[in-house]
Amino acid sequence: MSSPATLPRGRRPLLSFSVEGLPARDELLFKSLVRLLDHRTQQHWAWQVEGADLRVVGDRLPEPPAEADDRSAPLLTIGENPPSRGPFLRLPLHADALETMLNRLGAMVIHARELGLAASRDRAAERGEEYRLLRWPSLALLETTMHMKLATLLASRPASLQALQQRSGASAQECADFIAALEKAGFVTASNSSGNSSRSDGTGFAASRAPESIWPDSQASTGSDASLVPTVARDTVQPGLLARIRSRLGLLASGPRA
16 A cells, blocks of 8 residues: 655654564564565654654553553554554554554654644744754664754754754754654753853853763763763863974974875
8 A cells, every 4th residue: 555645764754663562573573564664654663662652562561541641652552452442453464554554643643743843843932942962863863864964963053943944954844853853862952042051162062071972973981980081181182282292202393294
């Protein structure tokens, strides 16, 4: 049941799913089918351990209380016994049924996200909020060139959604979806553009023990005290220091080297 309106991965919303309570064989089958259907689904689905946009559970897990339905992620039950409420797929899984279900649930998640983002954008605009990258995002969030570009822009300095859209050339929805994914995973935070949040040496980052860990080629050191070492070393190395050392050792007697 292929959809002709399916967009390339880079232009589709990125959604996540978690799996719990399924036998290992059925869990592996579900994840494999999701990957196989990626060219047909209207959203790009990626697996993560917890905190996902969609929870996929086995029919033997206890049902959540009704009052928690509005707050928690949508629940898709898989098994032989349908639950008293909520979407359900019967084993064995069929690709067409799974595609239809993912598209339906994905549309629900996107609609709820848009409502929440619209309200969040209004509140952020009223407070003059900008988004600040806390650390470099995981590879699962950087699968497209545009996501990499957006992350790089945020790493350079904090930006509002409007500013991020203008600098990147991405659509407002792409920026909003990416920020929502970063917020959900804890990679970004909102700060007040009036200067209330703490910043360090004009880079736009809040003061941290290891600010270089934001960049993808940096890794946090092990141990609580070790994380202080790169910051101290970076602060003490001044421009021209290596040149002065070479000069004192006579290495620059014949002129500067290339």
